[in-house]
Amino acid sequence: MKRTKVKIQIQPAGLQTDDPTIMLSDSLVKRWKLTAQSSLQLRFGSAKHEVKVTPLSQAGVLRIPDSIAAKWGLVHGIPLCLHYKSSTRSLHIGPLIGVMVSRVHAGSPERPFGAVTSFCREMDDACRLYGAAVYFVTPDEVNGHGETVRGWHYAGKWIKRAFPLPHIIYNRLTSRKLENRANVQQFIRHAKTQNQAVLFNEKYLNKTEVFDALRKESSLQVYLPESHLLHNVQQLKMMCTKYNTVFLKPITGSLGKGIIRIKRKIDGGFICQFANRSGASKLTFGNSGQLANAFIKKIKRQRYQIQQGLSLISVGGRPVDFRALVQLNDVGQWSITSIVARTAGGHHFVSNLARGGSLSTVREALARSNSTSASGGALKLRRAALAIAKGIESQITGHFAELGIDLALDTQGKVWLLEVNSKPSKEDNTALSTSRAIRPSVKKVVQYSRYAAKF
Template sequence: MKRTKVKIQIQPAGTLIDDHTIMLSDALVKKWKIPTQSSLQLRFGSAKHEVKVVPLPQAGALRIHDSIAAKWGLAQGIPLCLHYKSSTRTIHIGPLISVMVSRVHAGAPERPFGNVTAFCREMDDACRLYGAAVFFVTPDEVSGSGDTVKGWHYAGRWIKRTFPLPHIIYNRLTSRRYENRANVQHFIRHAKSQQQTILFNEKYLNKTEVFDALRKESGLPIYLPDSHLLHNRQLLKMMCTKYSTVFLKPITGSLGKGIIRIKRQTDGSYMCHFTNLNGSRKQTFGNLQQLSNYLSPKIKKQRYQIQQGLTLISVSKRPVDFRALVQLNETGQWSVTSIVARTAGNNHFVSNLARGGSLSTVREALARSNSSATGGGALKLRRAALAIAKGIETQVPGHFAELGIDLAMDTQGKVWLLEVNSKPSKDDNTPLPGARTIRPSIKKVVQYSRFAAKF
């Protein structure tokens, strides 16, 4: 498809054009073979309006009446992609992207979205760069009916306006509680049915679902540590007998919350480390039965994935893992945007930045590690990340356009999958110093949105 960008010009009321006339650069009228002085349809998201086209000498401009701009949430000077479908006599402008965020802080006009406000500004900048429009919506502002939605956009300051149903919904809700609210699900279903809106990233993943799905995909079991949904004491005892170290991970957890590490000691006792805000709390149990008795109430209250412990490479005796950000690109193909090494903080056995971990480049971490078997490690990590993303797409229901894939390397140089996150934290993936203002990860979201919406 040909792609054209136009700059929106808003014509005030009382001027020569009325609300059923648009003016489009003469060169674009000729390029797209758009008929003039006859009725066509102009579309932006779910909004549509009957118009006639008048050629305009000015290059790269689309001039519309301010009443239409006000109804559609269009701002003066924004660039949008445009294409014309002769079969339906329709001019499409867009894409229109809605980003679902958890909340708005009404009393903080400079940071209305809290710690994701900078991300929202970057999304706006990226949309202006690539010719798209974006607004931000919270669970409190959506419903399952109507052709419009109220949201926030940036025009020198944050403004609340009404927009049509979008081409794309980018789900950045930060909890399952928000995601599963009835009005949010109704809004998503309504947008999909009324506007064929494309939704990503569709849902949170749980650890059991991911590991069970990836076992079915040829070539991926080599990356999977022995891992099971912990449903009874017998499985706990079997795994603790089979491996000297095991991890219990809440299947719906994030940021390292609630992880339990169990290490078998040489005298047959078991030492448990429980993550908490200050590091980890440890407790020793004389035998497997005592351990099982203590953990049994926890297992009944919280669903855990029990996973084989690995002997990971470390830097200064602190374990290292790797976060790969894998995204669909401008042609709809999976590509690795970035991989960073994360080294656990002091008194922690998980590497999340929220728990004191630190970032470095993959090359630096491998060079400083305690293993000489890390040769070619960067390439191994990239291959594993791409293969796992493709496996998720094939085996897990849902539309995911970006995945945070946590990988590890053991002291023998073998790559392992730790977990997959369908809502990778923008803080966790902050690039190392020297990056440009708009992160590559955010550019890719907009580029893929343009591809998915057929712009």
């Protein structure tokens, strides 16, 4: 798709005529057969204003009156995509992306969004690169009415101001509690209704939902370890009898929190390891009855997915798994942005960085595993990640534009799905380079946003 990009210039108040007038490059005026002083509607997000058009000899420029730019949060010099709809005589600039973030640290002007501030700066840089605009908004600032929302944008420093409702809502809220707040859901409904806003990564996925959905696709069943929502201790005993190792995973957990590994000993007893920040605490039980009694209360307090344990390839005796970041690209197709290997830290059995895991390239991890089963592993992982992303799209209600897909390769060379994350941590997926360049994952978000907003 060929796009028209223009540089926004702000017309100072003293140079404006009585009627709001925009100045547009003469070549674009001719392309769209606009006559001098013709009237049309200028639109940016949900905002619109009747204006007259005057040709401008300078190429690639749209000059907008200061009075309009100030209301819309437009900044002098930014590039934006532009298209004209002759059927409605409307000129659209954008796309305008609203990113929902969890909180703002008012006392920290340099890092107002905490650990994701650098990601927010990258989003702003990527928008300038591809001709889009972005602002960041918290749950405390949104509601289900009105044509504007107060958000933050970067203009040499972080500034808070009013913006129109966006074309795109990118949900980066970091808890289910925040995204389920009544005012957040009202804002989303309002933006969709009033401005046909496109929302993506709209909700967290839970582990039961993912495995139940993917089982419906016969071609994906090969990647699925046996996995069930844990209802009672009888089910726990059955899985522990069937497999030497099982995992209990909180269905709404993330970053490896709360995962329990249960291993059956040769003498019929069990060793339970509980993931925590310092490593793993351990309890031993003499038989399945003692194990069941210990878990009765825990199962009632917390909903777990119980999953077949796998014999994974390892590096230096530490298990390795793989995080694939799969995103919709500039033509709306699923594509692999990156796959990294994650090796568990010492005294840990989970590989999350938050639990002491370390990153490496897939090639390096496969080579260091010294496993003959690693042959062809990189291609197998890519195929599985793409297939699983398409399965999520077809089987789960909701719009997801990026997925963190955790995969494993066992000692027989078989690929398994561990879990799918609809809010992949930007830190977990950091490129192995130390460059300050815009990450490919951030570029893809903006490229897909242009596609989804039809710019």
